[in-house]
Amino acid sequence: MASAPQTQTLPMLYNDLVPLNVEMHSNFKVRVENKAPYIVGVHAVPLTIEEFAPCQRFMPIVFSAGDNPVPLALMGLNEGANTLVDAEGKLHREDGYVPAYVRRYPWMLVRLDPEKDEMSLCFDPTCDMIGEFEEGEPLIADGEATQMTKDLLQFCEQFEESAARTNMFMTELKETGLLMDGELSIQIPESNDPFVYRGFLMVNEEKLRELRGDQLRKMMQNGMLPLLYAHLFSLQNMTDIFNRQRAQGLGPVPAFQIS
Template identity: 60%
Template sequence: MASAPQQQSQLPLFYNALEPLSSEAHANYRARAMDSAPFLINQHTIPITVDEFTLAQRFMPIVFTAGDDAIPIALMGLNEGVNVFIGEDGKLLENNFYVPAYVRRYPYMLARLRPDAQELSLCFDPTSDALGNFDEGEPLFADGQPTELVKNVLAFNESFEQAGARTNQFMGELREMGLLMEGEVSIQPEGAEQPFVYRGFQMVNEEKLADLRGDQLRKIHKNGMLPLLYAHLFSLPLMRDIFARQVQLGKMPVPELTL
């Protein structure tokens, strides 16, 4: 039997509750395709993994959160509550866009059912409209066994967890080498009296990166970190594109802001 859903205060972004997927409790559940993501409408930052840097950097700036436990995030807007890639109906405004894996895994995720549990279990958000005892959609179980859909979902979530572990290792290396610094971007729109300044994030110190020599340089070249660092740096000019999109959408920010 499925245990009681976990409460919201314990859960990551987007998840309102969490319930383990069970062949008994959810024997008649189906998954239906969703063409919109209402939970993204007002979300301007999305966690991403290092596996996604080279894809995401074509569409969104990649920066790092503030603090000692920084994680990489993709910016879908520069201001809180603004997402320039999602319409008011929760649908993408353009088809040629990379949707981060963190978004694509919802409403599923792997989680420990108890704090002392060693294994992760496939869970889902029971408040999502994607899963339920519907007449339409793909079944999750057949004859008490997971269908191919569930097997694919499980494989995707396992890959996501593995990418998360690689991301944690990457961030540990960044901190060890002292390559992160406080970020600041100043954008001066035409006709504005003062620039719009964005702070509250971290970025790679390009000067320190260029000064790396010997063992450190060989290390980041050999372990694959170097192209990831440059993918991050190459994505930063997109912050101005995001700003321009906000202007076009009539969602002008207020000067002196943090991400």
Template identity: 60%
Template sequence: MASAPQLPLFYNGLEPLSSETHANYKVQPSTVAPFLANQHAIPLTVEEFPLVQRHMPIVFSSGDDAIPLALMGLNEGVNVFLDDSGKLLEETIYVPAYVRRYPYMLARLTPDAQELSLCFDPTSPTIGAFDQGDALFENGQPTELTRNILQFNENFEQAAARTAQFMNEVRELGLLMEGEVSIQQDGVEQPFVYRGFQMVDEQKLVDLRGDQLRKISQSGLLPLLYAHLFSLSLMRDIFARQVRLGKMPQPQLTM
């Protein structure tokens, strides 16, 4: 697993959405996400921890600028929740908001811009000058669909800001440590060892001073940390899914 990406994951380009340039653009919803089929680690916001921890492990990327990640597989190129076309194998699986916002995102058009503009990835097959689909503009004005897309992205940016604050607090408390998980498969001599991620050091969490524990309990930080810790037990479930799907990792590899 690598450090937090410098460029947005999934995006091949960004173009500001314009009522003039894209006046006739429409959206064609898709039930598949081929861009996700080979991605094993997806950025998360802290508000998603309670939902994600029921389905997949939550870890933190390596490096000083760590971000929360949901593991949809344990090895590069492996996603155990989708088939090869990018269709969910189970409809009840939670899909992180980072995935659901694609191909849109809010971005600054210039480095010194004060405001964020709604942009989209022009390489996405779900948006374009189609004959059929849901219109993004009518009579030069955003449709309800576009307003909803904008609202979702604004909510995501707010959640991302809260996640950054969460990570700052975790770093200040010195709670992160290098993670390692060893899984022994029946019939295989060597265990499968996964590294290259960070996790909360539970002993350091327990050893926090009373005033520190009280503060993170009152702020809502403590239950989020335990959601992360509880989710780590799903590592073996993800591994078992890889085995069932025939996507066997190699022993002694890192994520």
């Protein structure tokens, strides 16, 4: 079973990638479960700009540190802490938001030939959701992709398109000079010292307020301004995530670096 070319480090969550093949995987099925054991202990995942509005109601949105920052949805403030799922991956709350990066797994579009633009639907064969099971939704029927497989392909295509728009947004955001090192300090009665979180980027709200009218108008017209405020509003969820961690026995520890 040939794997996709491993010229780069595999993305977060993925252990391997195999192209879906009509002949090799004709008997493969997908088991649909309301569980995500693959994100147990994962505290942050990449987020696309289309997700800012729904996500900001439930979890903080920050930007990764480094030269090429990306938006992140924080499911926990401490490494190894995920308040979205229990120890076996079952969702804690049905009304919460599950990032598209999580929903996409174990699928992904991969360019198998670097000289061609064509991308192939691949999956992580180590995931126990896909295999030759007695029960489940078939991926291939009568030598062709089933409607489920077509829907999975469409979702992955939409994700790639959204990721491209997110990259453009981040390029523009870096050029504005609005990003700054973030820091969060939470004080609780049981501790003399506050819990301090660093290692992420956030928008400098003071600089944002000081932008010229023409700059703000441009940001409003290209859709950037609402996204920045969705990010800023989402930071109010930091304390909520902190308290959820404590209630679930997942931490916290002082001076943790979000990375």
